[in-house]
Amino acid sequence: MARVYNFSAGPSMLPLPVLERASREMVEYGSSGQSVMEMSHRSREYGEIIAHCEALLREVMAIPDNYKVLFLQGGASLQFSMVPLNLMTTGKADYVLTGQWAKKAIEEARKVGQVNVVASSQDKTYSYIPNIPREACDPQADYFYICYNNTIYGTAFQEVPDTGSVPLVADVSSCFLSEPMDVSRFGMLFAGAQKNFGPAGVVVAIIREDLIGHAREGIPTMLDYKTHADNDSMFNTPPTYAIYVCGLVLEWLKSLGGLSAMAAINREKAAILYDYLDSSSFFRGTVERNSRSLMNVPFVIGDADLEKKFIREAEAAGLVNLKGHRSVGGMRASIYNAMPVEGVRALVAFMKKFETDNR
Amino acid sequence: MARVYNFSAGPSMLPLPVLERASREMVEYGSSGQSVMEMSHRSREYGEIIAHCEALLREVMAIPDNYKVLFLQGGASLQFSMVPLNLMTTGKADYVLTGQWAKKAIEEARKVGQVNVVASSQDKTYSYIPNIPREACDPQADYFYICYNNTIYGTAFQEVPDTGSVPLVADVSSCFLSEPMDVSRFGMLFAGAQKNFGPAGVVVAIIREDLIGHAREGIPTMLDYKTHADNDSMFNTPPTYAIYVCGLVLEWLKSLGGLSAMAAINREKAAILYDYLDSSSFFRGTVERNSRSLMNVPFVIGDADLEKKFIREAEAAGLVNLKGHRSVGGMRASIYNAMPVEGVRALVAFMKKFETDNR
Numbered sequence: 001m002a003r004v005y006n007f008s009a010g011p012s013m014l015p016l017p018v019l020e021r022a023s024r025e026m027v028e029y030g031s032s033g034q035s036v037m038e039m040s041h042r043s044r045e046y047g048e049i050i051a052h053c054e055a056l057l058r059e060v061m062a063i064p065d066n067y068k069v070l071f072l073q074g075g076a077s078l079q080f081s082m083v084p085l086n087l088m089t090t091g092k093a094d095y096v097l098t099g100q101w102a103k104k105a106i107e108e109a110r111k112v113g114q115v116n117v118v119a120s121s122q123d124k125t126y127s128y129i130p131n132i133p134r135e136a137c138d139p140q141a142d143y144f145y146i147c148y149n150n151t152i153y154g155t156a157f158q159e160v161p162d163t164g165s166v167p168l169v170a171d172v173s174s175c176f177l178s179e180p181m182d183v184s185r186f187g188m189l190f191a192g193a194q195k196n197f198g199p200a201g202v203v204v205a206i207i208r209e210d211l212i213g214h215a216r217e218g219i220p221t222m223l224d225y226k227t228h229a230d231n232d233s234m235f236n237t238p239p240t241y242a243i244y245v246c247g248l249v250l251e252w253l254k255s256l257g258g259l260s261a262m263a264a265i266n267r268e269k270a271a272i273l274y275d276y277l278d279s280s281s282f283f284r285g286t287v288e289r290n291s292r293s294l295m296n297v298p299f300v301i302g303d304a305d306l307e308k309k310f311i312r313e314a315e316a317a318g319l320v321n322l323k324g325h326r327s328v329g330g331m332r333a334s335i336y337n338a339m340p341v342e343g344v345r346a347l348v349a350f351m352k353k354f355e356t357d358n359r
Numbered sequence: 360m361a362r363v364y365n366f367s368a369g370p371s372m373l374p375l376p377v378l379e380r381a382s383r384e385m386v387e388y389g390s391s392g393q394s395v396m397e398m399s400h401r402s403r404e405y406g407e408i409i410a411h412c413e414a415l416l417r418e419v420m421a422i423p424d425n426y427k428v429l430f431l432q433g434g435a436s437l438q439f440s441m442v443p444l445n446l447m448t449t450g451k452a453d454y455v456l457t458g459q460w461a462k463k464a465i466e467e468a469r470k471v472g473q474v475n476v477v478a479s480s481q482d483k484t485y486s487y488i489p490n491i492p493r494e495a496c497d498p499q500a501d502y503f504y505i506c507y508n509n510t511i512y513g514t515a516f517q518e519v520p521d522t523g524s525v526p527l528v529a530d531v532s533s534c535f536l537s538e539p540m541d542v543s544r545f546g547m548l549f550a551g552a553q554k555n556f557g558p559a560g561v562v563v564a565i566i567r568e569d570l571i572g573h574a575r576e577g578i579p580t581m582l583d584y585k586t587h588a589d590n591d592s593m594f595n596t597p598p599t600y601a602i603y604v605c606g607l608v609l610e611w612l613k614s615l616g617g618l619s620a621m622a623a624i625n626r627e628k629a630a631i632l633y634d635y636l637d638s639s640s641f642f643r644g645t646v647e648r649n650s651r652s653l654m655n656v657p658f659v660i661g662d663a664d665l666e667k668k669f670i671r672e673a674e675a676a677g678l679v680n681l682k683g684h685r686s687v688g689g690m691r692a693s694i695y696n697a698m699p700v701e702g703v704r705a706l707v708a709f710m711k712k713f714e715t716d717n718r
Contacts, residue, residue: 038370111579
């Protein structure tokens, strides 16, 4: 068996030990006589699995006690609606426009209330994180919304914006668990699992308790955070197996040394790739240096035929899913937690050879 | 390894060959070098998996071409809202109240428009399927809603109600794929996967095309069936792995001979259990004979201490999750597709012995 290095933006690589354990436990989990997939979500066995996953997440991220951890469905895309339906209590919020996912979040929020776009990087294909002019921000806004890491464009906030008393809400889907984060600086964080956390089909929301319970009247019960908070994510059947795999990923992360250790590895991987891009006169990174993501690295050659050739030959060499998003073009290497350093080294070695052969 | 017979109402048993194959393919699917969990949902490999799953479902259920098959998230509970938000075009619908899930659907629909409850079995703890008086039905209703099989109470419609030109919408979560169903009689069917189809975290909706595209203005994009229909269930990342397992279940079902063969097995299993219940003076089924479900069989002894003892001793004998829902009490055996005939035989043998020992 030859596992490929998968640079997909998501769903994406999972740690091999996690997959091996999931494989071993598929037919019978422990001595339960059942697969985790078969367990009643109300059973003692499954109750332990979901509680263990939440406890590990709280430990690894140092989530303060006054935050709820919710396992939800519908991906980040449904959060784009749930955030305003639950948090836009007076009817207005500030948003930063840093790419397609922020744009979609803005579109959904506009259905609920008044959206104030305080900063944007649309002028340069979202290739940088804009400064946020303090005077553009509304100190009375219900919340302040950012997409922390922009998967498509390869940009990331380098520090948590100071929003004063306005709760900061962040879509952290593509940087979740990649480095330590001070949860107390946020009103709410949410992340689709399918990058650094587990399989597609579960989204985790971490919400300060005082922000729960103020949803618009008459919204679907399933869209109210209170529904899920009051029922420990068990109002209806949660995506039980996906949550189990998330727990396995957290065990792996903890065994590596937690988020500080993970961040060091991620910085090493990103440096290998960015240093090469900065030294190359053939490949070029598309993002401004002070806005670079640790997770998603878009780059171009500037010749569409050569880029096609690169992607094709890389795939043949076991380096897959390197095609960039159509809005940026070129290539994109997503180097999430589960991508080993060797994978990035293999990519850079391949790029060097391609540069030599095709310059 | 001793696999238990799991009588859970859902999530519930999966066919052993499906679990074994999922285990084998967990680390690498085919020669892809990846787990299905790691595949980009936009990749060729995954595109084949989801297309294969839909094609098998269409084949097994003989779904007419003018119906869309959508793989969604949020469980049946989110469908309780999506149905009225999409289909209540003039603002009124007829509902039959046959239990807790129908009740929840009614509550969500009342947030959207006028609900006309045309029949109810609430008077006898939902232990029967009520007759639907034709004069109670509104020929101008936007749709007519039923919960086809009532998991908690063990009742099921024995035939598809004739609703004339009013589209029939049915929650078939707990009888999905248990027997042939004439899809053309319905405007829409939906089912949470976690009973007969696959892991929790995916819900399938089968909708006649002309019913799509009339959603309330301003609803969240994710709640509009058109969003998902126009994007082949790929508007955002679908629950990729859960859909893959659903495909494996369909392959198993097809290998058994499809829905007719499955129905024969299900009828055999149900007959073994109901025949014993009818012959016993110790155990008693709680459902009227002409309303019995093939999938969920609640029964009581009528002595709370003996019932506790039964559940405890059954579990020790490898017959698990037999506790009834708190609203009915006693016991409930859910005997979904993946429960082998031997499991039902083992249950009845255990019941006979328990009856002898405790009468």
